[in-house]
Amino acid sequence: MGIFERYLSVWVSLCIMIGVGLGLLQPEAFQAIANLEVAHVNILVAVFIWVMIYPMMLQIDFSAVKDIGKNSQGLLLTIVINWLIKPFTMAALGWLFFNVLFAEWVDPSSAQEYIAGMILLGVAPCTAMVFVWSQLTKGDPNYTLVQVSVNDVIMIFAFAPISAFLLGVSDIQVPWQTLLVSVLLYVLLPLIAGVLTRQWLNKRRGEQGINQFLAKLKPWSVIGLLATVVLLFGFQANTIVSDPQIIVLIAIPLLLQTYGIFYLAYIAAKRLKLPHNIAAPACLIGTSNFFELAVAVAISLFGLHSGAALATVVGVLVEVPVMLSLVAFLNRKANSMPTQ
Numbered sequence: 001m002g003i004f005e006r007y008l009s010v011w012v013s014l015c016i017m018i019g020v021g022l023g024l025l026q027p028e029a030f031q032a033i034a035n036l037e038v039a040h041v042n043i044l045v046a047v048f049i050w051v052m053i054y055p056m057m058l059q060i061d062f063s064a065v066k067d068i069g070k071n072s073q074g075l076l077l078t079i080v081i082n083w084l085i086k087p088f089t090m091a092a093l094g095w096l097f098f099n100v101l102f103a104e105w106v107d108p109s110s111a112q113e114y115i116a117g118m119i120l121l122g123v124a125p126c127t128a129m130v131f132v133w134s135q136l137t138k139g140d141p142n143y144t145l146v147q148v149s150v151n152d153v154i155m156i157f158a159f160a161p162i163s164a165f166l167l168g169v170s171d172i173q174v175p176w177q178t179l180l181v182s183v184l185l186y187v188l189l190p191l192i193a194g195v196l197t198r199q200w201l202n203k204r205r206g207e208q209g210i211n212q213f214l215a216k217l218k219p220w221s222v223i224g225l226l227a228t229v230v231l232l233f234g235f236q237a238n239t240i241v242s243d244p245q246i247i248v249l250i251a252i253p254l255l256l257q258t259y260g261i262f263y264l265a266y267i268a269a270k271r272l273k274l275p276h277n278i279a280a281p282a283c284l285i286g287t288s289n290f291f292e293l294a295v296a297v298a299i300s301l302f303g304l305h306s307g308a309a310l311a312t313v314v315g316v317l318v319e320v321p322v323m324l325s326l327v328a329f330l331n332r333k334a335n336s337m338p339t340q
Contacts, residue, residue, distance in 0.1 A: 023237025
C-alpha cells in the first residue's frame with residue numbers, strides 16, 4: 001500500500017475538517033456547486049467519483065469474468081445481505097433509536113426525516129466505493145464487477161418498492177431518472193472507459209504497460225474519494241456545526257448497522273469457506289452504501305437541508321473510517337481464509 005492508502009483515515013479526517021471549514025467560509029460557493037445538477041445528480045460530485053473508480057475499472061479483465069460462476073456462493077451471499085437483510089435492519093434500527101431511545105431529544109417530524117435518510121442508505125448497496133475497498137483488500141476485481149452489476153440490476157427494480165414499503169408512504173415519488181443517471185455516471189461510463197483503455201494499452205504495451213499505467217493512476221482514486229468527502233461535508237457544514245449532538249445521535253445506529261451487517265456477512269463467508277479475494281468484496285459490498293445515490297434521492301425527496309439529507313451525509317462520516325477499519329480487519333484475517 002502506498003502513502004495515500006496507508007494513511008487514508010488521516011486524509012479523510014483532514015478533508016472532513018476542510019469541507020466543514022470551507023462550507024462555513026464560503027456557503028454561497030457550495031450552494032452554487034450544489035445547484036449544478038442533472039436529474040438531481042451533482043455534476044462535480046459525479047466527476048470526482050468517476051476519477052475515483054476509473055482506475056478500478058481499468059483492472060477489470062473480461063476474459064476472467066466467465067469463471068465467476070465457479071464462486072456463485074459469494075454472489076448469493078451479497079444478494080441476501082443487500083436485499084433481504086440490510087434494508088430491514090436499517091429501518092428497524094432507525095425506528096428503535098429515533099422513535100424510542102432518542103425520542104425525548106428529537107422532535108417527531110425531524111425523527112421521521114432521519115429515519116428516512118437511514119432507510120435510503122440501507123436500500124442503496126455500494127456501487128462505486130466498493131471498488132476502492134476491494135482494491136485495498138486485494139479482492140478479485142472481476143468478481144467485484146459482477147457483484148456491482150447484479151446489484152445495479154436489482155436496484156433498478158427493487159429500490160423504489162422497498163423504499164416505499166419501509167418509508168410507509170404509498171405514493172412516494174422515487175426519481176427514476178436520478179437512479180438511472182447515477183448508474184450511468186458511476187458504473188457504465190467509467191467501465192466502458194476502463195475496458196477501452198485496457199484494450200488499447202494491451203495492444204501497444206502488453207500487460208506490463210497496463211500495470212505501469214495503473215501504478216500512475218492509483219493515487220487518483222484516493223484523490224477522487226477525498227474531494228468527494230470535502231464537497232459532501234461542505235454542503236452540510238452549517239448543520240454539522242450548529243447541531244453537533246444530532247450528528248452523534250444519527251451516527252450511533254449507523255455504526256451498529258455497519259458493524260453488524262459486516263460481521264454477519266463475514267461469519268457467513270467463513271461458514272461457506274469462501275476464499276479471501278471473494279469473501280472480502282462480498283462482505284464489504286453489503287456493509288458499504290451507495291451514498292451518492294442516497295444523498296441525491298434524499299435531496300430530491302426532502303430537500304438539500306433536510307434531516308434526511310443530513311442523515312445520508314452522516315452516513316459518509318461513519319462509513320469511510322469504519323470501512324477502513326474493516327479493510328484492515330480483513331487484511332489481518334486474510335491468511336485464515338481459504339486460498340483460491
